[in-house]
Amino acid sequence: MEETWDNSIASKTCYIYDYFHDDFFADEHGITRSLAEGMTYENTNKTKIDAKFIVKSYQSMDKDQVEYYLMFRPSQPVRFNEGDDLYYYETDFRKRYGATFPIGLFVDVPDDRGIYHKWIVCRDEPANQFPKYLILPVNYELTWIEKSNDKRIKRRMWCCLRQQNSYTIGTYTDRYFTHTDNQSKVWLPMNSITEKFWYTDDDAKNMRVIVSALTEHPTVWTVTKCETASTLGLQKLTLYTNFFNEHTDYVNLETGEMYANYFDSEIAPTDPSTPTTPPSSITARISASTSTIKVGGSYKNLTANLFNDSNEDITTEYADATFTWTCSIDDEDWTDKVTWRAGTEYNQKKVKFPNDTSVIGKILSIKCEIVKDYLPIKSEILPLELIE
Known part of the structure; x- marks a missing residue:
């Protein structure tokens, strides 16, 4: 098997790794990872490994996924010493969870066009000489x-x-x-x-x-x-x-x-690699032409501006931020009951109140949350009196 390995059409150069050794491919938002297309290995944290890709069956009538297997080169070690690229498996998988190499690892396997796809190793298939490992596509x-x-x-x-x-x-x-x-x-x-x-x-x-x-x-x-x-x-x-x-x-x-449950608490969720709070010196204020809004009237223009600790307007620095507008009456959410329209600028919004005379005389509280680089900034509340 070792001598004829390179002559087999099933032999492939694969890359094996755990979650913490994955190479992420971010888009312009910095969050989307590439699943298959475009993966390269000139500079990677993943470990090269020789394997044969084996298809047990090409269709299944009673299961949701046909079975695929990897068989490693016979000379491939399955236990590792300190200094080996895969030594982390001994401490993070074998010692902590009782796993057997390579269960729980991701593996990139090339298809016939040479494009790498991500799989996960799920189970071993014992054999006297050449053990195989069940892999399933990451989807x-x-x-x-x-x-x-x-x-x-x-x-x-x-x-x-x-x-x-x-x-x-x-x-x-x-x-x-x-x-x-x-x-x-x-x-x-x-x-x-x-x-x-x-x-x-x-x-x-x-x-x-x-x-x-x-x-x-x-x-x-x-x-x-x-x-x-x-x-x-x-x-x-x-x-x-x-x-x-x-x-x-x-x-x-x-x-x-x-x-799911993103807004389940007053504590906003954060990415583990980002600060948990925005700079405390930045404030946001909402302005309008008057302090009133007519019930059943026309749209009212709202503008959100941001200021630093010197009270200098820094709104232009948040042109790529997300502005989320909400409103309430007596702590009851009215965000979906009013009508919103986009303003002429990124920091502006138009709001129209429905023809509900039962709330005349009450205060419509308008708020805006500005999020940039996962850092939320909540504006001061703009109170608008509801009038006829």
Whole structure:
């Protein structure tokens, strides 16, 4: 096998690595990673490894994914000493989770055109001489909010989506009610990030994640089971149908970000590599032509300006920021009850109040949150009296 290795058409030069040794490819927003196209290895943290790509079957009638295997070169070591490129497996996977190399690692495998695709090693296939390893294609980047004491951190990681073997029509009816009934599974590598997934016997308190195409109302799921030992080195999540909540869940169609329970706390979620608070010296104020707004009247122009600690207007420095406008009456959210229109400038907005005379004389409180480089700045409240 060793002598004829290079002559085999199945032999490929692959790259193996864990989550922390992945090479990220960011777009102009700095958050989107490349899954397959464009991966190069001139300067990489990944480890080169020789393997044969084996297809066990080309179609399946009763499973959601046919099986693919990798077989490493016979001379490839599976245990590593200090100084080896893959020594981190001994401490991070074998010692901590009891895993066996290479379970839980990502591997980049080239196709017939030489384009590398990301896979995850899921199981070993024992053999007397030449053991093989089951691999599955990585097909989704899961995003979620991690709660750690008083911190809430935005997380994202490539994973493998799996379907349950039992298929349903999507609803279940007991003696009294009919409710949605759909299940799915997600397989991720086990590491210091994914080990924090959890669930309880109270569905209302379980973690929620979004697994969906990028839409305004994506499909949301509840984590109902975490399996960390069915295959040591993997975190297997079982998901159950939930509902999208426009008040707590966050979707950005431009950047592709989707987070369940994003607004579930007063503490804003942050990326682990970014500061948790904006510069305290920057303030934001909203201005309008008058301090009143007519019920059922025309649009009113609003302008948000930002100032530094010297009270100098620095709004032009936030031309690429995101301005999110909200309003309320007596602490009741009215953001979706009024009509908004874009202003002529990036820091301007137009608002029109509906013809609801029951609130005449009350105060409409307008706020704006400006986010740049993941740092939110909340404006001062602009009070507008509702008049006829």
